[in-house]
Structure formats: C-alpha cells, structure tokens
Amino acid sequence: MLFIAVCLIAANLRVTIMGIGPLLDEIADDQHxxxxxxxxxxxxxxxxxxxxxxxxxxxxxxxxxxxxxxxxLVILALGTIWRSLPGPQANIWIGTALIGFGLAIGNVLMPAVIKRDFGERVPLVMGVYTALLSGSAAIAAGLVVPISHFEPGGSGQGLGWRVALLATGALIPPALIVWIWATRRPRPADPGPFLAGAESARATGGVEAAGPADDRAGRRIWRDPLAWRVSVYMGTQSAGFYMLSAWLAPYSASIGRDPVVAGIDVMIYQLFGIAGSLMLPLVARGRVRPWVPGAVPAITLIAVVGVLVAPALLPLWLVIAGTMTGSAITIALTLTASRARTARHAAALSGMAQSVGYLIAMCGPIAFGWVLGLGIGWAAPFALVWVSLAAQSVFGFSVRRQQYVLDRPERR
Structure with a gap:
C-alpha cells in the first residue's frame, strides 16, 4: 500500500506545472x-x-x-484550484506559488521516505518514482491543449485553459487518501544517529523526535563539498529540463507544427523520460555505473543540438533527449539518497540539493524567454540549454566516487 501511495504522489509532483508550457500562448492571449x-x-x-x-x-x-x-498535498490541491479561478490575473500567480510550496515539501521528503522505507530496493523504487514523474508530466503536456479546446455538446466554445489546468489536479485527492491510509500507523524509525530512538517516534504518534543533531545536520550540510556538487548537478539538470519543457511547444509551433502536435512533441519528450528512468537501474551497473552521471547529459547535449540544427528529425531528437533526461532526473534524485548514510542525512541533502538546484533552475526559463524576446532567433536561447547540459556533465563526473555527505567529524 505504501508503494502505491508513493506512486500516486509521484504522479502529482510534476503534472500540475507541466501543463503550463503547451498553454503558454493561449494563456498569454487571454491575459494580454x-x-x-x-x-x-x-x-x-x-x-x-x-x-x-x-x-x-x-x-x-x-x-x-x-x-x-x-x-x-492539501496545499497542492488548494493551489491548483486557486490558479484556475476566474478574476484578477494575480490568481494564476498566487495559485502557482502555492503549488510550488506544496511541491517543494513533497520533492524533498519523498526521496527520504523511499530511503527510510525501502532499504535495498531504493534504486528500483526511485526508478519507478521518477518514471512516474516523467510519465504524469508527459500525459499533462499531451492532454491540456485537447482539454482546453474540447467543446462539450458541440457548443462551439472550448473549455479553456483554466479547466485544463484544473484537470491536472485530478489525482491529488486519491493520492492523499491512499497516503493517509498507508501511513496511519507509525513508520519505522530511521536507525541513523540523528534519531533519539524508536521509542521517541512511537511516543509522539510517529512524529520523529528532533534534537540538536538534526539542526546541526541542516547547518553542516551547507559546508559539505560533496553536497554542493550534488546540488549543482541537480540545478543544471533541472535548468535544462524546465527550459525545454516550457519552450519546446512554442519552438515546435514556430517551425510550422500544429499547436496540438506541438503539445504532443512535449509529451514525447516527457514520455520517453519514463523509459530512461526505468532503464537506468538496468544499465548503470558494474564499472559503467560511476560514469553514467556525466555521460547522460553529454548525450542529451547532442540531441538538443539536433533539435535546432536538424528540426526535420525533431521526433527522433526528442526521443533521445527525453530518454536521457529521464535517466538524469533519476540520477539526481538517487544521488540525494545514495550519497547519504541515513534517512535524516538524505532529507538534509535533498533539502539543500533542491533548494540550490531549483534556484539555479528557475533562472533557466526566465533567461530563455528574455533572450528569445530580443528577437535574435532560437539559437541564442538554445545555447543556454547547451551550457547547462555541459556543466551538468562536468559535475556528473565529479560525483562518480561512492562517498557520503557529513562523513567528516564536525569541527568545534
């Protein structure tokens, strides 16, 4: 039941934001x-x-x-509803901010939950988890435009982008119900040194006791060189992913493809991320494994160059880029678990990696849009994606050794 709950939550951690890209032009027209x-x-x-x-x-x-x-999950549902409310333009921004807050908590804690509850099956469960991240995002990207254009009863008027974005929250209620049911009993305590003991978890109804060591872990992680390398890897991976997710549909439309087909292009990119996520545990074995974090973005770079220089082969490039991107997401999330000895260390590393990573990543779509707005064509904004992937490859090779954060004694 817990595995099902994790899968349902994973299906909600990207879908609510991945529907924005294919609807950008429609939202822009409506909001002037x-x-x-x-x-x-x-x-x-x-x-x-x-x-x-x-x-x-x-x-x-x-x-x-x-x-x-x-x-x-409750905050995520609230944000999804708020974003679709008619009225002032601020609704879409406030709702999106609430969605971001809810997703921030889920993004950080789910890898730690997997680390805590699935033991040696972490790579497999993380692969399924990230496959669902990509899969749900792909479905959202492919369906939001048809939902928006759907005319109920032949009314001649589509449902619109608000209904399409609201539909991206359809799986939040079942995810919340299954999660509450699956975790109704106290979960196993983290056996790491940061826990005061299993008894403290039981005495607080499953609320793991916090102590001074928890606060020290949260502070010390920011001084750990390995944590910074993992964080920058997360950031460069996310920057490239979100630039492509946000601007792939407008680029596809600009080269003469139908808006619905452009949305399907994004779906192809996202959908093949599932294959990459599931394929990674099978490929990243033995002597090859340490080199995978650096090699995957290098292959992605070749495909993204192809998107611009050979657009006639766009579906092929998207299959390659999507597969590699799905693998890279799995790698980034797995690093937050595999480079930590305990679930609490994993939570600290995940918090830092996603904080630093997404602060880096947020600059991507903004910079891409700003450079595109200069009117100098698509090559310049796509160069930002290329730089991001090149940096990701460098940092991927830098984390190839099996090391752990917070392994060094704390200086007093």
Missing part, C-alpha cells in the same frame, strides 16, 4: 501579455522550491514525514 513575459510563470514553482525546500526537514522533524507530506 506576451508569451516571453509569461515564461516567468514557469519559474515561479522553481523559485518556491528554492526558497522552501530547506524548510521541509524542519517540518518533518516537528510533525513527522507522513503528516508533512499530507499537508503538502
């Missing part, structure tokens, strides 16, 4: 702003992740992982 200016909307969740991710560990220590994740 340029698509380039509206590109900042894609960065709002990333900004929220950067700001609020470090708070996730504190919420978890105070209320327990299970209750904190439940609260995050």
């Amino acid at each position: 702003v340029s698509p380039a200016a509206l590109g900042a909307l894609a960065s709002v969740p990333l900004l929220a992740w950067g700001i609020f991710s470090p708070l996730a560990q504190g919420f978890s220590s105070r209320f327990g992982m299970s209750r904190t994740v439940s609260g995050a």
Whole structure:
C-alpha cells in the first residue's frame, strides 16, 4: 500500500506545472501579455522550491514525514484550484506559488521516505518514482491543449485553459487518501544517529523526535563539498529540463507544427523520460555505473543540438533527449539518497540539493524567454540549454566516487 501511495504522489509532483508550457500562448492571449513575459510563470514553482525546500526537514522533524507530506498535498490541491479561478490575473500567480510550496515539501521528503522505507530496493523504487514523474508530466503536456479546446455538446466554445489546468489536479485527492491510509500507523524509525530512538517516534504518534543533531545536520550540510556538487548537478539538470519543457511547444509551433502536435512533441519528450528512468537501474551497473552521471547529459547535449540544427528529425531528437533526461532526473534524485548514510542525512541533502538546484533552475526559463524576446532567433536561447547540459556533465563526473555527505567529524 505504501508503494502505491508513493506512486500516486509521484504522479502529482510534476503534472500540475507541466501543463503550463503547451498553454503558454493561449494563456498569454487571454491575459494580454506576451508569451516571453509569461515564461516567468514557469519559474515561479522553481523559485518556491528554492526558497522552501530547506524548510521541509524542519517540518518533518516537528510533525513527522507522513503528516508533512499530507499537508503538502492539501496545499497542492488548494493551489491548483486557486490558479484556475476566474478574476484578477494575480490568481494564476498566487495559485502557482502555492503549488510550488506544496511541491517543494513533497520533492524533498519523498526521496527520504523511499530511503527510510525501502532499504535495498531504493534504486528500483526511485526508478519507478521518477518514471512516474516523467510519465504524469508527459500525459499533462499531451492532454491540456485537447482539454482546453474540447467543446462539450458541440457548443462551439472550448473549455479553456483554466479547466485544463484544473484537470491536472485530478489525482491529488486519491493520492492523499491512499497516503493517509498507508501511513496511519507509525513508520519505522530511521536507525541513523540523528534519531533519539524508536521509542521517541512511537511516543509522539510517529512524529520523529528532533534534537540538536538534526539542526546541526541542516547547518553542516551547507559546508559539505560533496553536497554542493550534488546540488549543482541537480540545478543544471533541472535548468535544462524546465527550459525545454516550457519552450519546446512554442519552438515546435514556430517551425510550422500544429499547436496540438506541438503539445504532443512535449509529451514525447516527457514520455520517453519514463523509459530512461526505468532503464537506468538496468544499465548503470558494474564499472559503467560511476560514469553514467556525466555521460547522460553529454548525450542529451547532442540531441538538443539536433533539435535546432536538424528540426526535420525533431521526433527522433526528442526521443533521445527525453530518454536521457529521464535517466538524469533519476540520477539526481538517487544521488540525494545514495550519497547519504541515513534517512535524516538524505532529507538534509535533498533539502539543500533542491533548494540550490531549483534556484539555479528557475533562472533557466526566465533567461530563455528574455533572450528569445530580443528577437535574435532560437539559437541564442538554445545555447543556454547547451551550457547547462555541459556543466551538468562536468559535475556528473565529479560525483562518480561512492562517498557520503557529513562523513567528516564536525569541527568545534
């Protein structure tokens, strides 16, 4: 049941924001702003992740992982509804910010939950988890435009972008119900040194006790060189991913493809991320494994160059880029678990990696839109994606050794 709950939550952690890209032009027309200016909307969740991710560990220590994740799902549902409300333009921004806050907590804690509850099956479960991140995002990207254009009863008027974005929250209620049911009993305590003991978890109804060591872990992680390398890897990976997710549909339309087909292009990119996520545990074995974090973005770079220089082969490039991107997401999330000895260390590393990572990532869609708005063509903004992938490859090779954060004694 817990595995099903994790899968349902994973299906909600990207779908609510991945529907924005294919609808950018429609939203811009309705709100009377340029698509380039509206590109900042894609960065709002990333900004929220950067700001609020470090708070996730504190919420978890105070209320327990299970209750904190439940609260995050409630906030996610509220934001999804608020974003689709008619009225002032501020609704879409406020709703998106709430969505970002809810996702920030879920993004940080779910890898720690997997680390805590699935033991040696972490790589497999993380692969399924990230496959669902990509899969749900792909479905959202492919369906939001048809939903928006759907004319019920032949009315001649489509449902519109508000209904399409509201539909992206359809799986939040079942995810919340299954999660509460699966975690109704206290979860196993983290056996690491940061826990005061299993008895403390039981005495507080499953709320893991926090102590001075928890606060020290949260502070020390920011001084750990390995944690910074993992964080920058997360950031460069996310920057490239969100630039492509936000601007792939407008680029596809600009080369003469139908808007619905452009949305399907994004779906192809996202959908093949599932294959990459599931394929990674099978490929990243033995002597090859340490080199995978650096090799995957290098292959992605070749494909993204192809998107611009050989657009006639766009579906092929998207299959390659999507597969490699799905693998890279799995790698980034797995590093937050595999480079930590305990679930609490993993939560601290995940909080830092997602805070730093998404602060880096938020600059991507904004910078892409700003450069595109200069009117100098698509090559310049795509160069930002290329630089991001090249940097990701460098940092991927830098984390190839099996090391652990916070392994060095604390200086007093």
